[in-house]
Amino acid sequence: MTGAEIVILLIGPHGSGKTSFIKCVTGSTTDVAPTTRCRDYRANVDGNAFRLIDTPGLDDLPAGNLSILKDIVQTLEVLGSSKGPIDVNGAIFFHRITDGRFGGSARSNLDVFKQICGTKFAHQVVFVTSMWNKPSPLGQENYQRLSDELRQKYFSIGTGPGTAFPFGNKAEDAKKVLKYFGDRNKREMRELLLAQEVKRSGTSLSGVRRTSAGREIMQASNRGFCTLF
Ligand SMILES: Nc1nc2c(ncn2[C@@H]2O[C@H](COP(=O)(O)OP(=O)(O)OP(=O)(O)O)[C@@H](O)[C@H]2O)c(=O)[nH]1
Ligand SMILES: [Mg+2]
Incomplete structure (x- = not known):
C-alpha cells in the first residue's frame, strides 16, 4: 500500500451504482453483480492513484448491516498497517436520482453513512446521484x-450541504468525481x-456495535425501519 494513494469509500443502497462507478474508472469489462463483500480496486485518474473501496448496500436487517460494517472495518484494517486502519481520504454516498426523494433503505443507508463519516469528515464527503x-x-x-433539493434537505453533514455530482454510467462522470478528490489538499484531511472509534472499541462485532454507526444500525432496528418516513 503506498501512502500516495487517495482512498475513497463508496456507500449507498443496493443498485445505486457503486460498482458501476468503479467499473467506469477501472475499465473493467466484467458484468456488475450485487456486491456481497467489500472489495478494493485501484484506479488512476488525472495523474492521481486511487484505491476505491466498494461496499454492499445496507438493508433493513441489523445483523446483516452490522456484519457489513465489520467487513468495512476489516477491509480498512487489511489495507492499513501496524499503526491501524488505512486513512480514508474521501467518501461517496450514492442515490438513484430516478427514485426521487429519500425513502426506505436510502434514508437508513444515509443515516449510517453519516455516522461512519462523522461531522469532522464532512468536507471530504460527496453526494453522487446515479441514473442520469x-x-x-x-x-x-x-x-x-431534484438533486439540489435532496442535497440541501438530506445531505448536510456537519456545517453545510456537501458537493453533489451526477452519474450516468459514463467514465467521464466518474472521473469528474475522482478529480474533485484529487484536487483537494490531502494535508487537511481528517x-x-x-476508524477513530474502532481504535478504541476494537474491531470485533461487539466493538463495531459500539461505534456511532453500529449504534445507528441498532437504533434504526429498534425504531422500526418504516416509521422513519
Ligand atoms: N442507466 C444506468 N444504469 C446504471 C447506473 N448505475 C448503475 N446502473 C445499473 O444499475 C444496476 C445496479 O448497479 P450496481 O453498480 O451493481 O449498483 P450497486 O450500488 O453496486 O449495488 P449493490 O452492489 O447491490 O449494493 C446495474 O444493472 C447497473 O448496470 C446509471 O447511472 N445509469
Ligand atoms: Mg455493488
Whole structure:
C-alpha cells in the first residue's frame, strides 16, 4: 500500500451504482453483480492513484448491516498497517436520482453513512446521484432540481450541504468525481469517525456495535425501519 494513494469509500443502497462507478474508472469489462463483500480496486485518474473501496448496500436487517460494517472495518484494517486502519481520504454516498426523494433503505443507508463519516469528515464527503442517463416519468429536466433539493434537505453533514455530482454510467462522470478528490489538499484531511472509534472499541462485532454507526444500525432496528418516513 503506498501512502500516495487517495482512498475513497463508496456507500449507498443496493443498485445505486457503486460498482458501476468503479467499473467506469477501472475499465473493467466484467458484468456488475450485487456486491456481497467489500472489495478494493485501484484506479488512476488525472495523474492521481486511487484505491476505491466498494461496499454492499445496507438493508433493513441489523445483523446483516452490522456484519457489513465489520467487513468495512476489516477491509480498512487489511489495507492499513501496524499503526491501524488505512486513512480514508474521501467518501461517496450514492442515490438513484430516478427514485426521487429519500425513502426506505436510502434514508437508513444515509443515516449510517453519516455516522461512519462523522461531522469532522464532512468536507471530504460527496453526494453522487446515479441514473442520469435513464428517462424519468417526472422528466429528465427535473433531475438537477431534484438533486439540489435532496442535497440541501438530506445531505448536510456537519456545517453545510456537501458537493453533489451526477452519474450516468459514463467514465467521464466518474472521473469528474475522482478529480474533485484529487484536487483537494490531502494535508487537511481528517480521519473517518468509524476508524477513530474502532481504535478504541476494537474491531470485533461487539466493538463495531459500539461505534456511532453500529449504534445507528441498532437504533434504526429498534425504531422500526418504516416509521422513519
Ligand atoms: N442507466 C444506468 N444504469 C446504471 C447506473 N448505475 C448503475 N446502473 C445499473 O444499475 C444496476 C445496479 O448497479 P450496481 O453498480 O451493481 O449498483 P450497486 O450500488 O453496486 O449495488 P449493490 O452492489 O447491490 O449494493 C446495474 O444493472 C447497473 O448496470 C446509471 O447511472 N445509469
Ligand atoms: Mg455493488
